[in-house]
Amino acid sequence: MDAPLHTPLPGDANRFDTASAAQMERLVMDLRQMYHERNAALEEVAGAHHEALLRLALAADYRDTDTGVHIIRIGYLSEALALLLGLSAETATLLRKAAPMHDIGKIGVPDAVLKKPGPLDPGERQLMNRHAEIGAHILGRSRIPLFQMAAEVAQHHHERWDGRGYPAGLFGESIPITGRIVAVADYVDALTMDRVYRPAFSTAAALTMLASERGRSFDPRIVDAFLAHAPALVALRQSIDRSQHGALDSIAGAPLLDVRRFLVDFETDPARRAPLTNPAEAAS
Numbered sequence: 001m002d003a004p005l006h007t008p009l010p011g012d013a014n015r016f017d018t019a020s021a022a023q024m025e026r027l028v029m030d031l032r033q034m035y036h037e038r039n040a041a042l043e044e045v046a047g048a049h050h051e052a053l054l055r056l057a058l059a060a061d062y063r064d065t066d067t068g069v070h071i072i073r074i075g076y077l078s079e080a081l082a083l084l085l086g087l088s089a090e091t092a093t094l095l096r097k098a099a100p101m102h103d104i105g106k107i108g109v110p111d112a113v114l115k116k117p118g119p120l121d122p123g124e125r126q127l128m129n130r131h132a133e134i135g136a137h138i139l140g141r142s143r144i145p146l147f148q149m150a151a152e153v154a155q156h157h158h159e160r161w162d163g164r165g166y167p168a169g170l171f172g173e174s175i176p177i178t179g180r181i182v183a184v185a186d187y188v189d190a191l192t193m194d195r196v197y198r199p200a201f202s203t204a205a206a207l208t209m210l211a212s213e214r215g216r217s218f219d220p221r222i223v224d225a226f227l228a229h230a231p232a233l234v235a236l237r238q239s240i241d242r243s244q245h246g247a248l249d250s251i252a253g254a255p256l257l258d259v260r261r262f263l264v265d266f267e268t269d270p271a272r273r274a275p276l277t278n279p280a281e282a283a284s
């Protein structure tokens with residue numbers, strides 16, 4: 001029988017194991033550090049990308065509304081609606097960041113159409129309606145969940161519950177929930193702003209108009225949630241207006257306020273709870 005090529009001496013195996021274990025430990029530490037550095041770099045790139053897109057969205061909003069704060073409010077109102085509808089806190093937070101980019105495609109709509117102080121003719125309407133698809137195209141096909149959601153919102157925020165919206169004429173729950181929520185937040189917020197073609201409606205009038213679009217333009221469940229919590233949502237909107245300084249940073253970074261906390265505090269305050277039974281009258 002052949003002799004083994006190498007006969008380990010007593011203690012050899014232990015020496016080998018100790019050296020390998022130390023080497024393995026160093027390797028694991030190096031990999032951990034590389035993983036952290038890679039994640040930090042990815043976060044930095046995603047953050048810069050997000051800020052650039054927000055600034056583009058702000059540029060589009062300035063052309064349309066001259067304030068820019070409209071898109072910030074829509075972010076917070078959408079987050080609040082998502083929480084009230086029982087969506088996860090993670091989805092609601094993502095929606096606060098994604099919703100402000102919903103009209104980014106208006107950057108591709110001519111001024112003559114965007115700022116026309118009167119009704120649009122069919123050709124102009126067609127140009128205006130293209131902003132949904134232009135927006136989805138600008139936001140692209142990212143692997144990052146925030147930009148995936150932003151593209152989804154841009155694409156679907158003008159679809160209607162009854163299927164008569166655009167660009168695809170989707171119907172009911174075939175419209176992504178993110179698009180359905182932002183559609184409601186956008187509608188109410190825009191109604192209560194001065195526009196080139198009309199003065200602002202009162203909050204009470206806007207809520208009445210919202211109620212009349214229940215099951216037509218908008219998901220009935222989302223309209224019900226808005227009306228049931230209208231005083232809290234109106235107060236949230238006013239809070240955002242008061243803290244609009246640095247508002248853009250609040251979308252890309254730390255929020256202006258904790259929306260969940262705001263809703264809980266508002267609705268557990270007995271002085272404010274009473275108007276919830278009749279939101280349209282209370283929130284004027």
Ligand SMILES: [Fe+2]
Binds near residue numbers: 158
């Ligand atoms: Fe839009």
